[in-house]
Amino acid sequence: MHKLLIDSPDEEMLLLGNDAIARGAIEAGIAVATCYPGTPSSEIPDNFFAMFREGGFYFEYSTNEKVALEVAAGAAISGIRSMCTMKHVGMNVASDTLMTLAYLGVNAGMVIINADDPLMFSSQNEQDNRYYARLSGLPMMEPINAQEMKDMTVAAFDLSEQLKLPVVLRTTTRLNHMRGMVKLGQIRQIKSKGFFKKDPFHYVALPAVSRNLHKVLLEKYDQALEISENSEYNQIIGNGKWGIVTNGVSMNYVQDAVKDLEISDEVTILRLGFSYPMPENMIVKFLTNVEKVLVVEELEPVMENDIRSIAQAKEIVVPIKGKEKGLFSRLYEFDPGMVRRTIASYFGVPDTSPEAVDVSGIPDLPGRPPNLCAGCPHRAMYYAIKQVYGPDAVHPSDIGCYTLGILPPLKMADIVICMGASIGTSCGISKATDQKVVSFIGDSTFFHAGIPALINAVHNNHKFTLVILDNGTTAMTGNQPNPGVDTTPMGVDTTQISIESLVRGCGVEHVQVVNPLQVKKGIEAAQASKDFDGISVIISKEICPLYARAIKKAKKVRPFYVNQDKCKQHLDCINLLACPAMYIDDGKTMINEVLCIGCTVCAQVCPENAIVPLKIEN
Amino acid sequence: METKRIVFVGVGGQGNLLASRLLGEACLSAGIPAVVSEIHGMAQRGGIVESAVVMGASSPIVSAGEADILIGFEPSETLRALNKCNKNTVVITNIHPLPPFTVAIGQGVYPDIDKGLDLIRDNVRSLIALDGDELAAKAGNPLSLNMVMLGALVGSKVIPLDEDTLKETISKTTKQAFLDSNLKAFDFGVAASKIG
Numbered sequence: 001m002h003k004l005l006i007d008s009p010d011e012e013m014l015l016l017g018n019d020a021i022a023r024g025a026i027e028a029g030i031a032v033a034t035c036y037p038g039t040p041s042s043e044i045p046d047n048f049f050a051m052f053r054e055g056g057f058y059f060e061y062s063t064n065e066k067v068a069l070e071v072a073a074g075a076a077i078s079g080i081r082s083m084c085t086m087k088h089v090g091m092n093v094a095s096d097t098l099m100t101l102a103y104l105g106v107n108a109g110m111v112i113i114n115a116d117d118p119l120m121f122s123s124q125n126e127q128d129n130r131y132y133a134r135l136s137g138l139p140m141m142e143p144i145n146a147q148e149m150k151d152m153t154v155a156a157f158d159l160s161e162q163l164k165l166p167v168v169l170r171t172t173t174r175l176n177h178m179r180g181m182v183k184l185g186q187i188r189q190i191k192s193k194g195f196f197k198k199d200p201f202h203y204v205a206l207p208a209v210s211r212n213l214h215k216v217l218l219e220k221y222d223q224a225l226e227i228s229e230n231s232e233y234n235q236i237i238g239n240g241k242w243g244i245v246t247n248g249v250s251m252n253y254v255q256d257a258v259k260d261l262e263i264s265d266e267v268t269i270l271r272l273g274f275s276y277p278m279p280e281n282m283i284v285k286f287l288t289n290v291e292k293v294l295v296v297e298e299l300e301p302v303m304e305n306d307i308r309s310i311a312q313a314k315e316i317v318v319p320i321k322g323k324e325k326g327l328f329s330r331l332y333e334f335d336p337g338m339v340r341r342t343i344a345s346y347f348g349v350p351d352t353s354p355e356a357v358d359v360s361g362i363p364d365l366p367g368r369p370p371n372l373c374a375g376c377p378h379r380a381m382y383y384a385i386k387q388v389y390g391p392d393a394v395h396p397s398d399i400g401c402y403t404l405g406i407l408p409p410l411k412m413a414d415i416v417i418c419m420g421a422s423i424g425t426s427c428g429i430s431k432a433t434d435q436k437v438v439s440f441i442g443d444s445t446f447f448h449a450g451i452p453a454l455i456n457a458v459h460n461n462h463k464f465t466l467v468i469l470d471n472g473t474t475a476m477t478g479n480q481p482n483p484g485v486d487t488t489p490m491g492v493d494t495t496q497i498s499i500e501s502l503v504r505g506c507g508v509e510h511v512q513v514v515n516p517l518q519v520k521k522g523i524e525a526a527q528a529s530k531d532f533d534g535i536s537v538i539i540s541k542e543i544c545p546l547y548a549r550a551i552k553k554a555k556k557v558r559p560f561y562v563n564q565d566k567c568k569q570h571l572d573c574i575n576l577l578a579c580p581a582m583y584i585d586d587g588k589t590m591i592n593e594v595l596c597i598g599c600t601v602c603a604q605v606c607p608e609n610a611i612v613p614l615k616i617e618n
Numbered sequence: 619m620e621t622k623r624i625v626f627v628g629v630g631g632q633g634n635l636l637a638s639r640l641l642g643e644a645c646l647s648a649g650i651p652a653v654v655s656e657i658h659g660m661a662q663r664g665g666i667v668e669s670a671v672v673m674g675a676s677s678p679i680v681s682a683g684e685a686d687i688l689i690g691f692e693p694s695e696t697l698r699a700l701n702k703c704n705k706n707t708v709v710i711t712n713i714h715p716l717p718p719f720t721v722a723i724g725q726g727v728y729p730d731i732d733k734g735l736d737l738i739r740d741n742v743r744s745l746i747a748l749d750g751d752e753l754a755a756k757a758g759n760p761l762s763l764n765m766v767m768l769g770a771l772v773g774s775k776v777i778p779l780d781e782d783t784l785k786e787t788i789s790k791t792t793k794q795a796f797l798d799s800n801l802k803a804f805d806f807g808v809a810a811s812k813i814g
Contacts, residue, residue, distance in 0.1 A: 014639075014646045014654070039658065121657065145653070145676070178678040179642050179654035252676035259675075337681025354704040356683025357741040362734075365698050366726025368629065368718035370665030404663070409723060574723055580664050583722045594760075 002051045007187055015182040017149045017175045018043035021085075021113060024153025026055060028109065029188035031080035033059045034068040036448065037477035038087030039122040040176035041115035045085055046478060049492075057190055061480050064419070064448040065090035069097045069112070076110035076166070077203065079194035081157055085113040088129045089418060093449070095132070100205050101166060102136045103213035105220075108194065109157035110166040112138075117173050118298045118333040122476075124399070124418060126332070128299035133168055133276035137217050139224045140168045140276040141233060144251040146180030148273070152233065154185065159227065163220050170275075172298065174249045174333065225277040233273025236286055240266040242347045243290030243318075245303055247272045250296045250334055257340035260352050267347075278306050287316045294346045295322030298334050321346070371404060374581035375597035377516045377542035378402045378469050382412040383576060383605065384522030385438055385467065388530055393436040394429055398422040398450075400442035401476045401544075402469050409578050412440065420449025423466060427457050430464040436530070437464035443499060444474035444482035451506060457535050458507035465529040465536045470499055471544035479547045489551040503537050510536040517542055519604040545597050557598030558613040562589050566610035573602040573611065619650070621674040622777055623684055626767075627699040628691030629716050630665050633764030636792070637689075638669035640768060644779050644787040645673060653678040664719070666695060673777070687776055688742075689767055691750065692716045697734045700741070707742045708776045710811070711735070712750035712767065746774055748810040754803050759796060762803035769807020781808060 003013070004023045015023065021044050025033065033052070035045035045061065052059035058075075062068035065086045072084035086094060091114050098112075114132070117123040133140035139159060143152045152169060160167040201209050228234060244267055246254045251271050258267050270286045272278065287293070287307070295304040304322035311320060323330055327342055337353050344351040372379050382405050385393075397403055397413035398420065406413035415425055426439040441450050446468050454466065474480040481487045483497045503511050510532045512525040522540070529536035548554040559581075567589060574582055574589060579602060581595035591602075593614060603611040624641070628634040635656050645652035655678035656669040670680045683704045690696025690711040703709060713731055720726040739745045748770060754763040765788065771777065772784050781804075788800050 012646065014642050174655060174678060177656050177658055179639060179656070180678070181646055181651070249678070252678065256675045256677045335679055335681040336675075336677040337684055353681075354683050354706070356701050357703045357705070357707075359701045361737055362697055362700060363729050364726070365694055366718050366720045366728055368664070368666050368695070368720065370630065370663035371719055373663060401663075408725065578719055578723050580719045583717060583719075 002054055004047060005051055005055050006184070009184055009186050011184045013182055013184065014179050015146050015150070016043060016179050017146050017171065017177060019047060020146045020149035020182050021153050021169070022047035022051070023182070023184065024150040025083050025111070026051070027150070027185045027187050028154045028157040029081055029190045030083055031057050031190050031192045032072060032075040032082040033057065034062045034071045034082070035085040036062055036065045036068050036090055037474055037480045038090045038115070039477060040117060040173040041085045041087050041113060042477045042480070043176070044113060046480065057192065061482065063483060065094040066097055069094040069101070072110060073097065073101050073106065073166070075194065076106035076108050077104065078196045079107045080191055081109045083111045083113065086115070087123065088114060088116045088127055089123060089125065091129050091132055093419065098132065098136050098138070102138050103205060103210055103217055104203055105164045105216070106160065106166055107164065108191070109160040111153060111156045111160060112166055112168045114168050114170045115173070115176050116170060116299070121173050124416070126299060128302060129170060130275065130300070130302045137221055138166055138168050139163065139274070140170055142170050142248045142273055142275050143175060144248060144271070144273065145175070146178060146182050149175060150182050150185070152273070162227070163224055165220055172248055221277055225280070228274045228277050228279040229281050231274035231279070234279045234282055235271045235273070236282065237269040237271065238264060238267050239289065240268050241291040242267045243270065243286060243293040244268070244296060244343065245270045245272065245293060245307060246296040247275055247303060248298070250298060250339065253334055253336045253339035254296050254343070256336050257343050260340055261344055261349055263347065263349055272303060275303070278303070278310070280310050283307055283310050284314050284316065287311055287318055290318065293318060293320040294327070294343065295320065296328065296334070296339055297322060300330060369407060371407060371580050372401065373546060374579050374595045375545045375599035376401070377471055377540065377544070377599070378405060379410065379577060379579065380519060380599070380601045381467060381469060381516040381522055381540040382410045383601070384516065384519060384526050386410070386412065387523055388526035389436055389438055393438050396422040396425045396429065396437065396439040398441040398445045400445055400469070402440055402442055405440070409575055419445055420453055423450050423453035423457060426464045426466065427453070427460065427462045430462055438467065439464060440467050440469055443468065443470040443472065443484045446499065447483045451502065454503065454506045454508065463534055465538065467538045467540055468499060468503070470539055470541045471547070473544050473547040475544045475547065479544070479550060489553065499539055503539065508535050508537045510534060511539065512537070513539045513541055515542050516540045517599055517601060519601060545599070559591065559593040559596035559598050560600070560603055560611050561591050561593065561614050563610045563612055564588055566608050568608050568610070570607055572605055572607060577602055577605060619674045621672070622686050623675070623680045624671045624687040624689065624771070624777065625680050625685040625699065625702050626669045626689045626691070627695045628667050629695060630663055630667050632667070632691045633761060634667040634691055635669055637764040637768050638671050640784070640787050640791060641671045643791055644783050645671070647787060648779055648783050650674070650778065655679045666698070668699070687771065689771055691763060691767055693731050693734060694729055696738065697729060700738065703742050705742065708744050708746070708774060709738050709742050710746040710767065710770050710774060711738070712763065713747050714749050714751035746770055746811050748807070750807070753806040753810060757799045757803035757806055759799035759803070762796070762799050765800045765803035766807035766810070769804035770811040773808035773811030
């Protein structure tokens with residue numbers, strides 16, 4: 001049995017934050033779960049994927065976050081509990097649905113997991129999605145550790161059902177990817193069959209209907225406010241004159257700092273866990289008992305501004321500071337030492353932080369950025385395009401493993417904004433300039449957001465080459481399936497959709513499907529695209545070797561090695577491919593046979609035919 | 619209890635996250651309150667992986683200068699993470715290099731390991747240096763480097779966990795097929811920590 005399904009209340013486990021959320025959904029009796037993968041949220045749906053058959057609920061990887069939210073909404077409006085997970089930028093994709101879903105409301109609990117990413121560990125930006133609660137009017141809750149990741153998920157379902165509104169559970173990377181002790185709870189029985197009760201003048205968002213629904217939403221805000229005032233997740237701790245307001249992972253940094261600085265008696269901590277609506281009465285009570293306030297929140301001054309506004313409305317005058325020079329930045333993530341030092345400085349106590357080792361004596365260390373894996377088919381396609389188009393073509397790219405193509409020596413990404421933007425920006429750049437444009441998009445990204453843009457390119461007669469890098473999986477986030485993937489090896493029944501048919505269906509006439517590991521074919525296709533006047537699509541189709549290995553479909557191949565007698569040190573392999581399996585030892589170009597998967601691309605690139613398969617001595 | 623902040627650094631694919639997770643599980647079974655933090659996604663893409671196990675405090679990450687113990691699975695990464703240390707930190711490092719591809723393409727120079735070890739020794743409480751890759755190979759599985767490093771950590775006696783607790787956790791949590799080589803690698807690590 002999957003460890004997150006066990007019926008063992010009070011058992012303690014060390015769980016990843018994301019595992020705890022998945023367990024919370026199980027305890028809440030989830031019936032439908034949807035998502036689009038996105039770091040740092042991906043482990044939640046991956047757990048659902050591993051559990052749903054045994055657990056007796058429905059799960060799908062949806063095409064994108066908007067669709068995922070709509071699927072979950074349809075289920076919740078029909079009366080069964082649903083969850084939708086996404087990363088912060090995914091909320092942007094889903095936001096059209098979110099905003100009006102807030103007006104419609106739901107009939108069974110619906111929880112939306114929104115995973116923010118301060119410091120942009122794996123994201124295009126570090127937007128603060130607490131603003132989405134304020135923009136949409138939906139209640140928002142913020143856990144502080146693994147136990148709360150689980151408990152709050154259960155509570156969020158109950159709250160959602162009470163208010164008949166979806167509830168957003170907002171996390172940050174450090175919470176999603178921490179492991180902590182979690183005591184399990186009871187598992188609620190799943191109600192898996194609902195019924196859509198017809199009520200068009202509630203659920204069809206026409207102006208006449210929505211004018212009433214907005215009023216209802218504001219009434220629900222008042223209800224939610226009442227609940228927030230009494231929530232166990234909004235806490236006033238201590239009774240000192242120094243006020244500290246905090247949320248999320250920062251609560252841990254504050255707690256540790258107060259302990260390290262030995263100022264527990266001087267401090268009152270206001271921890272906001274049910275953070276929208278903000279509990280105004282509790283905040284007033286807190287403000288009237290302290291002499292100065294420090295707001296410790298990552299990213300935007302959301303709580304700071306709300307609290308200032310409440311103080312002004314209640315005519316409470318007390319210094320409230322957070323984001324300012326010398327205190328906290330709006331940039332990036334916090335860490336325990338920095339929070340401790342800022343608290344010490346703001347309240348005028350000696351700082352107890354130890355001094356770090358002086359690292360000025362360390363020589364400049366070589367960078368170790370993540371790279372495309374050894375044998376990655378994208379590397380081969382990038383090489384082919386570069387050979388034909390040279391260094392001057394413009395390369396709009398997109399979100400996926402292939403974005404790593406930005407690194408030298410490949411340098412095959414010139415602009416990346418968000419999912420699917422490669423195609424739209426290609427239209428704009430090719431229209432605005434005389435430069436050749438060759439853009440790249442992955443298979444999952446293409447299904448997610450590329451199709452409307454490709455239709456635009458054809459319909460509005462744009463001229464550029466699009467390379468769809470189809471490696472048969474959603475690789476960067478952990479090899480989740482997408483509509484182009486045959487899910488039979490995973491034991492799951494879905495309908496596979498052909499990218500080639502889809503591209504032709506969008507009206508593209510010049511379509512080539514190539515195996516990029518056949519370098520000559522890749523170069524021929526690139527040349528044909530370059531010569532074509534219009535939209536040319538190359539589908540670069542070869543399975544991700546990592547994924548192939550995981551589903552036990554990896555071809556048995558021999559690793560390659562460099563025949564030093566034939567090698568003339570042109571270094572084309574190193575300079576043009578830079579496969580991580582290659583290295584230089586004592587002036588000799590070598591291949592690490594543990595990393596090499598035998599893709600043969602370097603062998604095809606070598607002008608001396610000096611790279612050959614390792615002979616197996618048998 | 620005394621707070622212990624342990625930082626693990628290494629290269630994607632070296633089993634860094636499994637090591638910190640095992641330590642976290644061992645803490646749970648020994649009744650020691652602990653939290654673990656990790657950076658995901660580098661398993662095959664060769665980037666830097668950092669994780670931390672914090673015993674007796676709530677913050678899952680460790681600030682600069684605040685590591686009580688730094689465990690480096692790769693010597694240049696140990697050097698890169700030196701700013702996590704203070705003069706009382708204990709450093710345990712593998713000395714077997716895994717140069718990044720930037721070195722191969724001439725975008726960086728791999729540091730002199732011996733000079734690096736001297737620099738570390740001069741700035742922290744103590745340094746345990748071992749060839750983890752050699753010991754892992756000796757144990758029968760090059761991928762058991764993480765077990766060697768865990769063994770060295772436990773053997774150095776800087777954390778309140780004993781060998782039996784860790785070995786039990788390894789037996790319960792890792793794949794049975796690798797159990798034999800994992801436990802052997804762990805023992806080699808323990809032994810190496812006594813010499814270092």
